[in-house]
Amino acid sequence: MKMTLRWFGSKHDNVTLEQIKQIPGCVGVITTLYDSKPGEVWSREAIQAMRNEVESAGLEVSGIESVNIHDDIKIGLPTRDKYINNYIETLENLGEEGINLVCYNFMPVFDWTRSDLAKVRPDGSTVLSYDQEVIDKIDPDKIFKEMEASSNGFVLPGWEPERLGKVRELFEMYKDVDEEKLFENLIYFLNAIMPTCQKYGIKMAIHMDDPAWSVFNLPRIINNKENIQRMLDAVSVENNGLTICTGSLGSNPDNDIPDIIRSFKGRIHFAHIRNLVHHGPGKFDEAAHLSSDGSLDMYEIVKALYDIGMEGPIRPDHGRMIWGEKAMPGYGLYDRALGATYLNGLWEAIDKSVKQGMLGFND
Ligand SMILES: O=C(O)[C@@H](O)[C@@H](O)[C@H](O)[C@H](O)CO
Numbered sequence: 001m002k003m004t005l006r007w008f009g010s011k012h013d014n015v016t017l018e019q020i021k022q023i024p025g026c027v028g029v030i031t032t033l034y035d036s037k038p039g040e041v042w043s044r045e046a047i048q049a050m051r052n053e054v055e056s057a058g059l060e061v062s063g064i065e066s067v068n069i070h071d072d073i074k075i076g077l078p079t080r081d082k083y084i085n086n087y088i089e090t091l092e093n094l095g096e097e098g099i100n101l102v103c104y105n106f107m108p109v110f111d112w113t114r115s116d117l118a119k120v121r122p123d124g125s126t127v128l129s130y131d132q133e134v135i136d137k138i139d140p141d142k143i144f145k146e147m148e149a150s151s152n153g154f155v156l157p158g159w160e161p162e163r164l165g166k167v168r169e170l171f172e173m174y175k176d177v178d179e180e181k182l183f184e185n186l187i188y189f190l191n192a193i194m195p196t197c198q199k200y201g202i203k204m205a206i207h208m209d210d211p212a213w214s215v216f217n218l219p220r221i222i223n224n225k226e227n228i229q230r231m232l233d234a235v236s237v238e239n240n241g242l243t244i245c246t247g248s249l250g251s252n253p254d255n256d257i258p259d260i261i262r263s264f265k266g267r268i269h270f271a272h273i274r275n276l277v278h279h280g281p282g283k284f285d286e287a288a289h290l291s292s293d294g295s296l297d298m299y300e301i302v303k304a305l306y307d308i309g310m311e312g313p314i315r316p317d318h319g320r321m322i323w324g325e326k327a328m329p330g331y332g333l334y335d336r337a338l339g340a341t342y343l344n345g346l347w348e349a350i351d352k353s354v355k356q357g358m359l360g361f362n363d
Pocket residue numbers: 065066103104105111112157158207210245272330
């Protein structure tokens with residue numbers, strides 16, 4: 001396991017590389033070219049400049065989150081091949097720069113969805129939260145505006161303002177895309193990019209759908225063990241893998257995350273680890289990383305990652321907003337740093353108890 005933190009680049013993030021470097025055990029960042037639009041080619045020069053900046057702060061680029069997928073690819077329009085070729089060029093440029101992990105998602109129209117970006121918890125911290133009843137009352141057209149209004153002035157990942165005016169149009173474009181069609185389009189995309197991934201040793205790591213069920217009647221295909229298995233089997237090479245996101249999968253209490261982790265050994269290239277509290281069907285708040293603060297057993301999750309021999313990067317996912325910090329919702333420094341430290345502690349404890357057990361601790 002490699003501890004990392006997500007970083008949006010110096011132009012967009014209020015957290016600095018110098019601060020990230022001071023988080024104990026944090027060796028790298030998971031970053032992106034945040035100004036790039038889905039479908040564009042990332043130039044080698046731009047990737048190199050990003051890499052140089054990160055490396056001169058004493059960190060590595062441990063992976064990209066995300067190289068976003070153009071809607072034409074997800075919808076399966078004839079123009080998709082042009083955008084797939086651009087994606088391949090981006091992968092080649094990343095590969096040439098020695099970057100070999102790419103996180104992406106295949107959710108239509110919206111990336112992650114929340115009904116509140118700053119819900120106050122009893123301790124005064126604020127968190128992202130989700131309530132299906134609230135979402136059901138929101139006009140999808142309006143949700144962009146609401147998210148933007150409560151984002152503390154930051155551009156939220158997956159909620160780029162240029163999509164704002166296009167929501168109706170996007171819904172219309174996706175109207176014939178059901179789960180089967182979306183799945184086929186994902187497999188078409190993966191088959192097209194796999195030779196390049198294999199050539200450069202690039203691991204593609206699809207992010208789980210968040211939340212793990214259909215929102216606004218849009219199809220969801222990466223949301224439970226069975227569907228994930230189907231996707232891995234359809235393109236059965238190691239380069240086609242997963243970003244296990246505990247907060248996304250865990251939004252549905254039926255998902256047994258440690259079991260899912262163990263089942264996909266060898267295909268988990270990256271993990272987002274965070275906790276949440278369930279309040280009932282379709283209703284949850286994000287929580288501190290600590291197991292006792294939420295509904296997920298973080299020890300069992302980290303133990304499962306340890307047991308499968310996870311070597312790839314992990315990162316604390318969304319944190320609470322605490323200690324008066326003003327930052328992008330979910331992406332402040334303080335609570336994510338606490339999360340990293342806690343996860344490092346779990347890992348060390350598991351590692352030592354396993355090794356001592358092997359050495360006959362009780363003898
Ligand atoms: O919820 C988040 O902030 C992230 O986990 C996602 O935006 C994630 O980066 C994308 O879905 C991956 O493409």
